[in-house]
Amino acid sequence: MTAPVIVAQNLTKYYGSRLAVDGVSFDVRPNEVVGLLGPNGSGKSTILRILTGYLYPTAGTARVAGCDVVSQGLEARRQLGYVPEDVPLYTNMRVNEFLAFMGRIRGLDHARLPKAIDRAIDRLSLGRVRTLLISKLSRGYRQRVAIAQALLGEPKLLILDEPTNGLDPRQIIEVRELIRTLSGELSILVTSHILAEMERVAHRVAILLDGKLLSVQTLGAHESNAKYRIRVPGSSALAVQSALREVTGVDFVETLPNDFYSIASNAGATPVVRALVGAGLRVEEVGAAASGLEELFLRLTEGSPR
Amino acid sequence: MKTFLPLLGKEVRALFQSPIAYIVIGVFLGLMGYSFTITLFNNKYATLIHIFFQSAGLMLLIVPIITMRLFAEERKAGTLELLLTAPVRESHVVLAKYLASMAVLGAMIGLTGIYALVLGIYGSPDWGAIYSGYLGLILLSSTLVSIGLVVSALTSNQVIAAIVTIGISFSMWMVDSLASMAPDALERILISFSLLARFTPFATGAMYTSDFGFFLSSTLLAMFLAMRALARR
Numbered sequence: 217m218t219a220p221v222i223v224a225q226n227l228t229k230y231y232g233s234r235l236a237v238d239g240v241s242f243d244v245r246p247n248e249v250v251g252l253l254g255p256n257g258s259g260k261s262t263i264l265r266i267l268t269g270y271l272y273p274t275a276g277t278a279r280v281a282g283c284d285v286v287s288q289g290l291e292a293r294r295q296l297g298y299v300p301e302d303v304p305l306y307t308n309m310r311v312n313e314f315l316a317f318m319g320r321i322r323g324l325d326h327a328r329l330p331k332a333i334d335r336a337i338d339r340l341s342l343g344r345v346r347t348l349l350i351s352k353l354s355r356g357y358r359q360r361v362a363i364a365q366a367l368l369g370e371p372k373l374l375i376l377d378e379p380t381n382g383l384d385p386r387q388i389i390e391v392r393e394l395i396r397t398l399s400g401e402l403s404i405l406v407t408s409h410i411l412a413e414m415e416r417v418a419h420r421v422a423i424l425l426d427g428k429l430l431s432v433q434t435l436g437a438h439e440s441n442a443k444y445r446i447r448v449p450g451s452s453a454l455a456v457q458s459a460l461r462e463v464t465g466v467d468f469v470e471t472l473p474n475d476f477y478s479i480a481s482n483a484g485a486t487p488v489v490r491a492l493v494g495a496g497l498r499v500e501e502v503g504a505a506a507s508g509l510e511e512l513f514l515r516l517t518e519g520s521p522r
Numbered sequence: 523m524k525t526f527l528p529l530l531g532k533e534v535r536a537l538f539q540s541p542i543a544y545i546v547i548g549v550f551l552g553l554m555g556y557s558f559t560i561t562l563f564n565n566k567y568a569t570l571i572h573i574f575f576q577s578a579g580l581m582l583l584i585v586p587i588i589t590m591r592l593f594a595e596e597r598k599a600g601t602l603e604l605l606l607t608a609p610v611r612e613s614h615v616v617l618a619k620y621l622a623s624m625a626v627l628g629a630m631i632g633l634t635g636i637y638a639l640v641l642g643i644y645g646s647p648d649w650g651a652i653y654s655g656y657l658g659l660i661l662l663s664s665t666l667v668s669i670g671l672v673v674s675a676l677t678s679n680q681v682i683a684a685i686v687t688i689g690i691s692f693s694m695w696m697v698d699s700l701a702s703m704a705p706d707a708l709e710r711i712l713i714s715f716s717l718l719a720r721f722t723p724f725a726t727g728a729m730y731t732s733d734f735g736f737f738l739s740s741t742l743l744a745m746f747l748a749m750r751a752l753a754r755r
Contacts, residue, residue, distance in 0.1 A: 304600030320528035
């Protein structure tokens with residue numbers, strides 16, 4: 217098995233007397249998309265800042281592509297591309313100037329730089345704006361420029377902090393597609409506080425709360441099977457189960473209070489409703505149920521003051 | 523070196539792209555030109571001593587205006603995070619900002635060379651004193667820039683960076699005036715930290731190794747502190 221791209225062990229970070237990250241350990245394997253999930257202030261960005269060398273941990277260690285982020289910081293930073301939250305860019309530069317500057321400080325020489333810039337511009341569809349000042353670009357284009365600079369020098373790891381913040385729905389879909397495409401070439405660590413976002417792009421998620429790692433969850437099972445919350449009054453769980461037994465791709469999950477049943481289907485809600493009605497049952501309400509990740513997140517963070 | 527040159531290029535371009543550099547240079551040259559002309563017509567002496575002292579006094583105000591944005595702006599805009607998470611050394615980042623600021627100040631001081639030329643054409647000035655005066659101005663700028671760098675690295679507010687730098691610079695300029703009131707042991711120390719006391723020999727045509735050492739070591743110390751201020755806390 218190939219070595220993990222990130223190995224974080226017992227990462228701890230204090231800001232003064234406030235504990236921001238509390239003994240967090242996780243890894244990211246090659247070509248894997250791992251999501252750091254948690255409410256605002258749960259320590260996600262601090263962990264990213266430690267991994268990228270912007271902050272030193274108070275305790276614990278982190279290695280990126282085998283290089284310690286503190287003692288071999290320069291080498292570790294060569295292995296990664298980073299897009300901070302709020303997408304800071306040099307707005308007085310033009311897109312191609314900015315990419316040239318970032319490429320050069322990433323160590324690309326004159327022979328490799330033009331090709332690397334062209335490739336990044338091509339991948340992020342920045343051709344139309346390459347000669348424009350960054351200050352003139354929309355939020356969506358700025359996000360693309362930030363990702364383009366992070367990909368220069370072909371890093372082994374891409375770190376994205378809340379990459380869909382402030383984007384419109386179309387731009388969110390584009391970023392999601394990009395993450396999927398890139399995951400074939402490098403490892404990606406991405407933070408978000410949006411559960412649905414994570415379910416769509418990550419192979420695994422690490423759930424954080426108050427700086428503590430609560431769980432690392434493998435995703436994938438949730439991708440195809442959407443869950444529905446269906447109200448079937450005046451019938452038993454047995455009747456609902458037997459009505460659905462013959463329907464392919466549909467699984468009875470559990471009985472919920474107030475005549476609701478949780479049912480998983482990979483073909484939408486229509487075959488479920490058709491089967492229930494066909495069996496002579498009365499269906500009153502159909503809605504999307506909380507996903508597995510949502511349920512897990514709510515269960516893990518239950519009782520939190522947030 | 524491979525990563526240092528792009529950093530230097532970026533800093534120089536940022537400084538010369540902003541109108542601040544041109545306004546500062548323009549105002550400085552205007553004031554110094556006025557002073558040079560008036561003094562020359564009144565005194566008829568082929569000397570630049572008064573220009574050196576007035577320039578040094580103006581530097582105390584001008585340098586903080588140039589250095590205030592260096593780190594504070596990057597910290598506020600978040601680009602410092604972009605820069606420090608790239609594979610660059612903090613020392614290169616600090617040195618690039620120092621050299622870019624010195625380029626602006628060097629251009630500004632260099633343009634006052636016109637006054638020396640005028641003196642050379644119409645009189646016979648003491649060139650040794652003129653050279654040492656210019657060297658003193660460069661050394662003084664170097665210390666002031668590195669003080670400005672440290673302060674700018676500690677805050678994300680440019681106004682605070684400028685005001686604190688002005689405060690430190692003026693305190694160091696006139697700290698020798700406190701010396702006469704201080705006990706003997708402290709008197710020497712206070713004088714040794716006085717920018718005015720260190721600059722005066724250069725402006726009057728005398729150069730001492732100890733003054734060189736002071737300006738160079740204070741520059742290096744302040745740049746080291748700027749690097750520490752950038753440390754990944």
